[in-house]
Amino acid sequence: MKRKVLIISPYFPPVNAADMQRVRMSLPYYANFGWDAEVVCVDEQYTDMATDQLLLQSVPGTIKVHRVSALSKNFTAKFGLGSLALRSLWYYRKTVNKLLAQQKFDLIYFSTTQFPVCILGSYWKKRFGTPYVIDMQDPWHSDYYRDKPKEQQPPKYWFSYRLNKYLEPLAMKQVDGLISVSESYIATLKERYPQIQNIPQATITFGAYQPDLTIAANNAQNFTSLLDTNHKNIVYVGRGGTDMHKAVNALFTAFKQCADTNPGLLNKIRFYFIGTSYAAAGQGIPTLLPLAKQHGMESNIIEITDRISYYHTLLTLQQADALFIPGSDDPAYTASKIYPYLLSKRPLLAVFNPKSPAIATLGEYGAKHVYTFDNVDGIAGFINEVANGVAIAQDYNNDAVERYSANNMASQQCLLFNAVVSK
Template sequence: MHRIRTSLPYYKELGWAVEIVTVDDRYVDIVKDPLLMESIPKNIPIHKTKALSKKWTSKLGLGSLALRSFLYYRYKVNRILTHNKFDLIYFSTTEFPICALGAYWKKKYGVPYVIDMQDPWHTEYYKDKPKNQRPKKYWFSYRLHKYLEPKAMQHVDGITSVSESYIETLKQRYIHLNNKPTRKIIFGAFDFDLEIAQKNYDNLKIGYSEKADKFNLVYIGRGGYDMRDAVKLLFEAFKKGIKENPELFKKFHFHFVGTSYASLGNGVQTIYPYTKSIGLSEYVTEHTDRIGFYETIKTLQKADGLVIIGSNQAAYTASKASTYILTQKPLLAIFNKNSSVYPFIDDCNAGHLIALGDDIKKAYNCLSKYLSQVKDKIMPITNWQAFEPYTAKSLTIEQVNLFNEIVNQKNQFILNHI
């Protein structure tokens, strides 16, 4: 959702008129943030679809928003395409089953489509993992995605993705994609969001309880067992610091916020249990419940320092990384060195970096420098010129270049067959 939202102010000046189709928020059970509407230009048409009520479908074990809204999406977009001419359909969502409708609309109305891969759709990652490390309803979702992904990819006209690795996996899986336009485009920095958060600052809550006698370090985002390597490296280095430099290290408390996608109050902690097992429970709090988007920004701004942990998968990217940088707080990031986030932060000189695979001594030295910076209230000296290519406007230009390439190819095909 944020990919499109942060691109909307720029599409028109780049030559594209857009309309949005989305599920009415009455049928969505995630944390809602009405302030998000303030970031959307008022002149953009928004079409809202219905969905089956989760209150009833959950009795059958069906909670997926994509499946609950699938037929409503088809009906709504059919009506739109019947009465209006469109050059392209862009799917930018992690509710991937909806993307399977692209092939249907292309066949029925001749409209090309692009899929934005924000996460892997069908993945083998969890296949050999213990049951307790797999997502809920893995058996069903694995088989559903394995069936629907080929349907969508068979006729797709282009791919955008936050990770080059996701694109390469798809090209290996579907050879014809090697002849289709693709772009790696990470999530862009949208400074207007900070203006909205500032304007509404007094009405926003923060996502953690501050420790008055500590420096509060905050991470906001999902947890999960694929982040265990980053968590382990961080807290083994922190434990070393407690032993060797207690005067510094004992001044800090870590807050992990919004680590579960489960409904409020039903999340399972994946970070705190590990820190408790190694004797660091007094320095860590994990809040599994998600918080609103602008509450996220206020929470980041209120913190003394920020931490981002990454997956052990190189393809993983953190969608909020640019927002972390825009807050201009001391930042520590722990990522696979081949992740797109690692060079992003490094290029911009935006924070301290620990690479998965670093030894404890190296991680400890980096952590020590970072904590000293937080304690002394030294803000990062970010290279904003290097940051410019990562802004929402710059990355919207990348999207539009791909859209133009696809539309031009279609027009050329038509000319060649007249």
């Protein structure tokens, strides 16, 4: 007999948000491992994220999705509150109370970076006896930005830092299991909360979901190419930010060295940085182009701050001559975006903090051009290969392809679910 899991994911298709991808890619596989899933999300009309209707094609029609309301951001913004989690908290409580009263769920699974909703886990556990698991896709309460200049801190950092410091312990004091994309996130939580030392926990990265490439290919006619085919294009699609500067600076420095010895490269190579800001369309501030200007190579850099849809991203990666993944200076940064890049099978260059767990993952795949901040000697050679049209796509290690597939990542989640309900 299958068990039932109720998944709390405020963002969900058709909303194009990074933190719902684990759930979206896992839903087709949970039933194979003994779990039926239902999802509770916030209706897209209450979010301010871009939507992509094609995402709905990847959600099995058998999955029941409950959509809750939220307070209007136009109203709450007057009081400085824009968080979707805070705006939807009361509606989540009301809807899930009704669901738990009407039917039995064996587990509640919070998979989101809208962390304040997780405080409802201890309430539902006390009222209905339902255990809960929290998926730490990012740190919740973090000191990372405390010593950063104000201009590098997220908006309303003073408020969010203090709110997170207060709310995180409310969710952690009764949590029954933890999943995280980074082992360091769990280690930090165990230091803060001794009571969670022995609960089931697992480090599970995002997975690679092959069917997405089929959906993208079948809808290619719906997207306009962003790349100039008169050049060799090296492409990155993802957020920017000053924490990426070490990695991007390594790329720009290597390119400048190549161009100094071979000026013809300036007319061959273009670097695209796409979707670098979370700001509304047309309001993003470039964070990587200013770095290019410092190198005097801004004519070779195109930074598009507006985000593009998920399937437009997949097509753009496949249209590129080569791909670039910059890592954050934060050593815990895992870059879940590496899986669409690997699926695209284009020549790939990655530069990460030497302590980033992404390096080990890319090593398992057998990716050739993976560098750290203190070891960048091969980047110039990669750029010259792309410029000369001799950079080739890789065939990755089959064992790693299977290990990091969305199917296997779903199985790992279900093993943890089983451990929680079997306690």
